[in-house]
Amino acid sequence: MAPDALTDVRPRLRSAEEYRESLRDGRRVFYRGEAVADVTTHEVFRHAVEHASLDYRMAHDERYRELAVGPDGYSRYFTVPRTSDDLLARSALIEAATRAGKTLVVLIKEIGSDALFSLLALKSRLGEPYAGRIQRFYEHCRDGDLAVCVAQTDFKGDRGKGPSQQPNPDAYVRVVEERADGIVVRGAKVHTSVSVNANEMIVLPTRAMGPDDRDYAVAFALPLDTPGLKLVASPYLATKGKSAFEHPLSAERKMVETATLFDDVFVPSERVFMAGQHEHAGELARGFVEFHRFTAISYKLPLVDALVGAALLASRVNGLDRAGHVRDKLSWLISYAETLRALTHHAAERCTVVDGVAIPDTLLVNIAKLQFAQGLHTAFQHVQDIAGGLLVTYPAPEDLDHPEYGAALRRYLEAAGGASGDERLRVMNLISDLTAGEYGGYQAVLAVHAEGSIEAEKLTILAQYERERAIEYARWLAGIEEGEWPPSD
Amino acid sequence: MAPDALTDVRPRLRSAEEYRESLRDGRRVFYRGEAVADVTTHEVFRHAVEHASLDYRMAHDERYRELAVGPDGYSRYFTVPRTSDDLLARSALIEAATRAGKTLVVLIKEIGSDALFSLLALKSRLGEPYAGRIQRFYEHCRDGDLAVCVAQTDFKGDRGKGPSQQPNPDAYVRVVEERADGIVVRGAKVHTSVSVNANEMIVLPTRAMGPDDRDYAVAFALPLDTPGLKLVASPYLATKGKSAFEHPLSAERKMVETATLFDDVFVPSERVFMAGQHEHAGELARGFVEFHRFTAISYKLPLVDALVGAALLASRVNGLDRAGHVRDKLSWLISYAETLRALTHHAAERCTVVDGVAIPDTLLVNIAKLQFAQGLHTAFQHVQDIAGGLLVTYPAPEDLDHPEYGAALRRYLEAAGGASGDERLRVMNLISDLTAGEYGGYQAVLAVHAEGSIEAEKLTILAQYERERAIEYARWLAGIEEGEWPPSD
Amino acid sequence: MAPDALTDVRPRLRSAEEYRESLRDGRRVFYRGEAVADVTTHEVFRHAVEHASLDYRMAHDERYRELAVGPDGYSRYFTVPRTSDDLLARSALIEAATRAGKTLVVLIKEIGSDALFSLLALKSRLGEPYAGRIQRFYEHCRDGDLAVCVAQTDFKGDRGKGPSQQPNPDAYVRVVEERADGIVVRGAKVHTSVSVNANEMIVLPTRAMGPDDRDYAVAFALPLDTPGLKLVASPYLATKGKSAFEHPLSAERKMVETATLFDDVFVPSERVFMAGQHEHAGELARGFVEFHRFTAISYKLPLVDALVGAALLASRVNGLDRAGHVRDKLSWLISYAETLRALTHHAAERCTVVDGVAIPDTLLVNIAKLQFAQGLHTAFQHVQDIAGGLLVTYPAPEDLDHPEYGAALRRYLEAAGGASGDERLRVMNLISDLTAGEYGGYQAVLAVHAEGSIEAEKLTILAQYERERAIEYARWLAGIEEGEWPPSD
């Protein structure tokens, strides 16, 4: 197995500068109602571009090269996982990038490869001409070392109704015209991450569909400068005007989400991966989500590590290391973080190989994601508890340098732990940024909703569990089935 | 009961304009290292002044007059509670003001009167000349309808040591000189709320003290323009540049906390309420905190109501009213809010009258505060869960009006509940402001730390509970004590 | 109002002996498949009879008389509540009886009067002849000071279907024949408490019904010796062979539940309170449950007090008073217990008077019940945690007295708290009985299921909350409704 290995061109690993340059095209991006001429220089988006370029810089960084470059010489993000070890390496790469990215996932290759893998895994069932197109598009992304985003979630309208039953026929993206050379699509997607600074956008269905939803069972890819494609960016969590002292995580880092509008966009046939195969829509939707949830639990690890580290650091600079309740909360935070790590790694180790693609254990991935999601708000509470009220009453950095009272203020801010006032304030600001401002809110809402909601994870857990095995044991315990365990048959 | 009632001057109820005018004095306020010339016109503080003036406007508003004005014609905030009904009325006033203040407590009279009541309750134990000064200062505030802030929390330094054992002798505010006509104090307080826009500041000790801490056992009051007093305001949660569409709660409302520096400030004797009576320091500290926690649980009610209301509204505009998990979370939120309300009201009903002052049941107040504090993060989680990812990916208001895609976007934002796109977005923005941005973070941190931390509340609960009664019952149940219940003695 | 007051016979307060004697009739009770000739002497049921007689003894006990006897001279259990104070007195009586009953509710009058009140409240809607029969039956119970049980829960069969759609037509109790002088009923009820030692059984419908369920919309009363009525008692938690040293709560106390079979039982017209009025079935079912939940939260108070007291006592005899984690768990337990108490009392204070009957606040009653039910298992965990492993490894009382090693064992069992080995063991046994054996299991299952399940309570909370008021506030906060709060209309 490996068309990868057969290619004789030297694998390309773009530089951060090449990546940045590639974003200067005719894409139509709007911010607060205004068209953005160049995302690489825009006051907010440039931070998103800079953050995303981390995925490129790592491949050229000696410290990360082994992790960031696959055995075939391409970016490891595009390495199709075949074994547990491949999954562990992918997870480690995603974790390392997010760690270097100060707890904000980079995503610019992560999410796109998740979608590519789910498409590849569906090739044999979709058959030709789709299988070939998928393979070629995958190679196009890999060979070009492209930044790839994914638009999946539709606006949906009435949640009690399917795509074809909506009052607004465009509530889900659909095919409005089939031409000899391609299709025309209309509609909109919401929550599209990193679209303003990607090279390609993969569009996937968001749910299972029935025969009436045929027009909505559509998957395809587009370069970002495709006519008719409009990206309306959310103003949430703008970097604008923030100082790194006060917002050490979010002042200079950014991920952008857009409402993504398809105004009768033409997609050439070669880029259409599904059009009408409603019976595979759910499978594709779920397949992507499952790969993406494994990405998610991998990139949450630096965040939970940061919470533990920040709490430990705060307990130290506040002189509270010995307090019983602080130790109790610290042990909770450690258990939370390390359970997530263990579940993530174990999900890779217990993978299933389907058509040559290693899929992390779905049950464990969802349990990991659920436990992360259900615990984050409590984790914030504990970290805030250890940190103290200064989180929202801290003085400004300008105050520390004030000739009249700056020195006194610094001295008052010193505490038992031997940290200077400046250091203590930095710890407070880290925790404030991490848990009590827009960045913390962003992480909290992502925890609950990104890569599928808490309720979706519960349903998956219930569906994936081997229920009959457990019931059989209970029946034996209850004496309904007689004889010894295990039942001989 | 009432020296109050004997005064023959007509009670004064200042207008909002008079209040605002009173703030234009020589007070030294700093914001991001710069001196603020006039807090009433400063781009951030003017919102704090405007918010605070609500306490004045209500007294002149027919709809609130009965609640806002006491039976003696003064502001009800200054009505010393004598009965359960007084406490219930005070609680209702605080709740109403916060409700009209869009879930942000007004505090400008609430906190000051809490301190005044705790001083009044200590009069007989402090004796003269302190008792008389306290009474006169109380009347001064009441008669002048003044805005009064309280500075209590010291920076503390090493938490394992008492005030007099700190490496930094100024870690707690202390008397550095005793003069014939007053005292000179030095040190600093942190987390001082509403100080930039108050008329008077009451300074209280923050903890119990021993004989060595004599210099630190000090309580007094100062007008805000006292020489040597410096207020360094926190930059957290600035209103600057926010739109009310996106931040319906926090764009135009603000409470300011300061680091409060006492650079050898002279306090005339008449304004000194404690100086050296270390044996009463803990009592005064706790007395204020207990009154203030009752204020706190009263002003948390609009916040928890807003969470319930926002969740109900979100479930409706998202078309999720019928979903089982949504109903489960809604019932949790309702139980959370109404338990807090019941405990608050019941604490007033079960008050204890000490020296003529009605004190809400300490055990119940602390249980209420603790349950609020421990549940808020989970409440945020549930509300965010019901609301959806739009909380952090919403388009800007400018986008809704864009000629090219605004109308389409509005239509996509419509959902099953019959709400327009504009309305749905407003609901999302409310919840984003309430739970996922700086305002939500502010409320979350206040929940854990303001008016005493979670751990302080636990200790109070343990201390206040009638342990021996419970142990006696357990001993009887265990058969250690014989006979029938109740034991006859 | 008061036919009560007009009666010129002297109110009757039966003695415990009279009560016991009244149970020797032709009732058909089965225990483990065997007919029980006399419940007052049966090795298990006699403990149930003895426990139930507490309700009678209290009325003749000087210490309880004021609480146990109503202002009209009848047992207070039969006093129809007209005011908050009536509800508080009723709650206090139920609490006192359960406290004297060592945390096991007595129930023999409590549950019957709950049913009577719900029938009385429905009189005007049911009209004659039902109204008169209800009134007369109420007076019959009150005047005779009778022990009254209630059979409500049907076996149900398929929970997705209503009564008339069940494969087994007898899955819900129904009328199989209407005669001139009465009706004949068939079917069975489950979970019928205290039936083996009651004088009267009131039978109520268990849910709302539709027109097709007419035959199932039936309510009536029967003396326990009615032909065709069979009581099959559960063997769970038998007192048999238990020593009071090891099981201080459950060795000599018992409440009995039965499966209650109606084998074509004739009910004379005078005792039929509903027959076919399906439109009132749900109302009657809910009405009883709501009264009964108030009874429930009242009788849970001694249980939660016992948990707090036992935990305090265990921490003392184990020498753990000072341990931080123990104090944390104790404060949790106290908050749990006192929140339940506050909600219970506040529900009485906020009652609604309907047709002259005071109904405790339904929202608060259900919140109280839910919080109790959701917390009990955690409370058990905390108490077990403080108590230690001896809960399940304790030696027998016979060991303490063994000539060879008894004295040594007693000494080893002593701990820091100054308690003797015997005392420490008694504390362990109390907690073992309370949380870790059948009695604890009984209380745990009752917490979740008795008087309606956790889920039923959640639904009631959602239904009872004033949703529109909360939504209106959220709409104003969101800026959807303009102007000041409160909206003028």
Add this chain to the structure above:
Amino acid sequence: MAPDALTDVRPRLRSAEEYRESLRDGRRVFYRGEAVADVTTHEVFRHAVEHASLDYRMAHDERYRELAVGPDGYSRYFTVPRTSDDLLARSALIEAATRAGKTLVVLIKEIGSDALFSLLALKSRLGEPYAGRIQRFYEHCRDGDLAVCVAQTDFKGDRGKGPSQQPNPDAYVRVVEERADGIVVRGAKVHTSVSVNANEMIVLPTRAMGPDDRDYAVAFALPLDTPGLKLVASPYLATKGKSAFEHPLSAERKMVETATLFDDVFVPSERVFMAGQHEHAGELARGFVEFHRFTAISYKLPLVDALVGAALLASRVNGLDRAGHVRDKLSWLISYAETLRALTHHAAERCTVVDGVAIPDTLLVNIAKLQFAQGLHTAFQHVQDIAGGLLVTYPAPEDLDHPEYGAALRRYLEAAGGASGDERLRVMNLISDLTAGEYGGYQAVLAVHAEGSIEAEKLTILAQYERERAIEYARWLAGIEEGEWPPSD
């Protein structure tokens, strides 16, 4: 490495009958104050013997042989783990035995080998003559295929004081005489599991000790019939008189705990493994506990599986599969069980090899144990919730066969799930036994206390976590450390 492999005698695998026979010796066992002549025929202990014999039967059972017999032909319980795979195999064996043992751990070899491994791991530090004795005793147990119990927990007395400071000098087991040929010990241990039916007892210290505690730093082994050794068995959870229909788990299965008294017991030198090396006492105590916690989390798996299976089965026989809240609780239970399984397996995979002995990851073992312990009570609550009130009101099996009403009762007990009344009742009885009676209480208390308490696990978690690594990351995030991540050094 491997004296094991060099031995030329054929490894012995005793039969269950040989095991049973070996228990008929002069051991002094007391039950309720009476000496037990033969534990294999005693009405309670025979169930313990029968249950324990499972460990022997499995080695002769084809279905289990591969798991139960190590590669060297001895019982796998005695296979010293060298690799992750050894640990996984050991864990699988313990899980399988407990599963076949109906959720009750067998323990008769498990706990003893945990102690042997911890002694073997300490050999090099203890030096001779201890190292040789340990090795020989290990071989003695392995070669003889012996049942080995462990006595560790002392009665302790005042928990605030060390062994040598206790008012009662025997509160911890100690050496009272050193002879040329051995030592004489005095004192007592509590919570000693399976001692009545073991062949050997290993005695270990329970905590770290100081120089003054020299006499208490003692470890040794004894055959159970050693003079002066007395076993006082707990009466908790007696099998006596229980039917398997009503108590499918606990009617015929039993683990016995004893208070274990050492009345000046002589221990020959060859069996003394530590005497006075106080500096190693804590290490040995912890070493055993850590091995034993891994055993614990392995043997908890069938219990949590049983909870999931029972809940699934109950939801089916109650016809509640589709109910939203039931599915929510089921997904919680599955996550609980599978997180425990993943952590257990991952702890084996991440083992550390010390002196050739593979030690499961301590951090993960403790997190697993803690999460199990903290969740079990909630798990019980959810299972009880799904099962219903019948858990404590079920009729007796004799009732189902009653000629008069048995058939009717069976029919009423049928529910939607297609299960017969008999089956449904068996499911209820399983859950009642599992969660609501003495067996459930036993499991609940063991969860909190066995193999170390919840608080001990928290402390271990905090101690084992790589704190400095986390703090370093937080410092970099906060901007205290500059440069890129990871820091180059």
